Amino acid sequence: MPGVCLGIFLSGVIMKKFKLGLLGAARVAFCTCVGGFLFTIPFFALSCRNMDVAGLTAPYPGPEALRGAASGVISSCNSACGCPQHQWDPVCGQDGITYATPCLAGCTFTKGAGRNMTFHGCSCVQSSGLSWGNSSAALGQCAREQACSTMGYIYLGLMVASFFIYCLGSTPMFIISLRSVEPELKSLAVGVFMLLLRVLGGIPAPIYFGALIDYTCIKWGSRKCGGRGACRLYDIDTFRFLYLGVTTCLRLLGYVIFWLTISQIKRTLVKAGRTQDIELQRAQENQEITPGHTADETESLYISDGKAANGSEKMCITDGNAANESEEMDIGEKMVITDRHTCNMHIDDKNTSQISD
Template sequence: MTMEGSPEGFFEPRLMEYSDSNKKTSQAKCCSPSLKIFIGVLAFCYFSKSLTGAYTKSTITQIERRFEIPSSTVGIIDGSFEMGNLLVITVVSYFGAKFHRPKIIGAGVLLMGIGTLVMALPHFIMDRYKYDTAAAHTNDVDNFTVRSTCSSDTQNTVQQLVSGCQKGEEESSPTWVIVLLGNIIRGIGEASIGPLGMSFIDDYAHPENSAFYIGCLHTLGVIGPIFGYSLGSLCAIIYVDIGFVNRESVNITPQDSRWVGAWWLGYVVSGLLTLLAALPLWFLPRALPENPQTYEIDNPSKQHKHTPSITEIAKDFGPSLKRLLTNKIYLLYLVSNVVVFNAFAIFITYTPKYLEQQFGQSASKTNFLIGVTSIPPVALGMFLSGWIMKRFKLDLLGSARMSFFTAIAALFITIPYFALSCENTDVAGVTVPYQGSVEVHNISSDVLTSCNADCGCPDFQWDPVCGQNGVTYISPCHAGCSSTRGTGQNMTFHDCACVQSWGMSAGNSSAVLGQCSRESRCTRMFYIYLALQSLAFFVYCLGTVPFFIISLRIVDPELKSLSMGVLLLVLRVLGGIPAPIYFGALIDSTCVKWGLKKCGGRGACRMYDTETLRFLFLGLVSCLRVLGYILLWGAITQINRKVQNDKRMSKDKELQEPVLYDPEQQKTLK
């Protein structure tokens, strides 16, 4: 159907009425082994790419700590996937549709595997991870450890560290750029999977089965994040330098804000799996002969003995893009999805970090529970989404309404999130003062006070201890502790002057390694949050397949791949790239205690203002979703208007057609 035959580029799905011959063709196509093999192979590709994507989200905190970078920089790393994708997605989605689509998808998946392995490379070229700790009996400048009790030796150790920096000693290198480059390569490779894969299925599947197949495809793809978050949980509990460092010598636990898990290990596993997924695609045919009409279109050499050159195809690119961008319904639908995708990118990227900070959970536990509680409802919702469309034979308008109302229902389910919060941990000099309950206003000047003024505590250190008064101190030195007992993680600190300043007796003025535990109700709220999140994901994903079907059916048939490509391109340029970066900067603004590098400069944030973080995270995501849904309702209104106009024009045309005189019919009537 051309633009002239369909005003505004509006394309109504193919009619659902078929002759007997069409039914036979439909049944053959439905049961096509070649199509099933392609869907199975493509589902494996979706599985591997979604596994890597989920694993990347789960390692945000680990990467931030390992490279001592702020959340805004981590946001750039996360957005680099979208940067790579947008470089080629429009070209691939248009030109790729004219050539051997399975092989082009296979080349992209191969590139994804290479990029994933590159992301793990910094671990093998960097020095071992070093952190400052008070649990060592001797001062070791090279390993960046400090005995941070209040004694005359502390100042000498700090002077040695500063002296080493003055000699040009470098503490770290910007090797995180390699992770960014690897993620860009991943994005370039992924560009071919969505547009070419879904358009290939839609070309060769029966119209009623197309939505169901796409739903099954995404359902199988959603299984990937279950393994991705589970892999992230497993790697987060393994120390980063496993195999190179004796685990017993590590004096911090996975709950510590200095802990870094084996973030690189998951990239090696998922990279190899992605390379394996690319192989079968190279052996699939260019087209499926079960559909002779489409087969001839995809194989013009079989019909006209002429294959169009790249130049000839390129000449039609500009007009095709113009036809697409002058489709008012498509543009309104595009803008609405850009706004919603900003909220989606923020939510998916920073949910693990939000749960860790808000409810005091470890990265390992958070990643595992996200995987096992949220992903199955997503998979079920996507499957039912395709099944509902097939069962009730929803047309374009029905698909749009289903997508809208499921999104609104999911939004209402998330409203209780605002009531689920935990107060900040009491940290002396950061959230509470050293001797009372008066609010702290000037953090930088209050971390040193009369009880630790003579200790010479290093500014760069974050080695929290929990005093018997229930208050966390930045380090044993900042707690004014003058003696120690035990070794390693069992070390305790005694005669802590700052603990005594709270009115504690000398016998009750000790401290132990680690932050004080959160209140017990935080754990209950954490599980309630996960339950609501699972329900919201399920309801929202009921509209997933309609989302893709709308983008395919509101344009001309020959523009399906290009429409998907442009949609994904714009979503990445205006949503996937900027959202993690600007929200990462907003998260940085809520930091109340920054980690400092021993040679100067700001490292990763150690502690956030959870109240401000909660309203920023939930408030911004909710506002963006509401705005996006208002725009989506506008698109649905335009679709409804177009459908009604087309029906009215069709009816008027039937009434205006002359009735032909049929002598036989007249005889019968007489």
């Protein structure tokens, strides 16, 4: 949790400090996703050995005849006991092997009570220095090797680093969904993003991951009212490779789609830049640069593209040239600009134009 919180906070700092655009945010998000994924690759090698459970992950100890007669949790040493096969109440024998129940260990009597209870006369437990059938077992599973605890700390450290790096791209990932759409569609984009996140990730994932995990179970418990209960023992190696394999495949598929998205964003931005350059070039070509002449504030002038109209009633000032200073005109109440190239001035009948040479 601290790594996730710190990663999300720093992702916002990165966006603000470097002022990342759409393409920059996409690249940062992609790099952080891949970086976080690289820290999960060592998980394939981090594993504890399967716990030795007689009849499940390890054979029953003893003479060859007994081991050969074993069929699941039932063996020659406990076949006469009538033990229930689906019960799970593990005991640890003196030989370091876990047995599903004291009955399956072949134990005949107990000593003590509660957590201090021990089982004796166990015919399936073989321990050095003791005669056959005189071994004992303690309540609970046998302890794992010390190396398993070390693996747990390494796994925890890599997991924290992976989530921290992955969360560095959380803010850029969210920005992508906002900047990829029109401003009026941002709210809809956020809603669609969260909907897809729940539909594609939150709903089906527990179903198929749960089915894969159940597939790795090698010992199911039973309910008091009948029926299958919870899984008591998993095949650790199969669990590890199935879980990490499916996760890796899903991530690689997501990274391929992410890379295609970045390529599409890049092409869109390049195309938009070219279009903007073309429009700017056309605007510069169409823009007429005047040589510094100014029109008289008392006259309404329209600068056309180089075509002038001649006449006593039509006058158009082109190319930035001003009207002849020696001419004076009293313009009537109406002046209508008819098009882009000519200016038509309608002179009222009551006024006359006086032109002084």
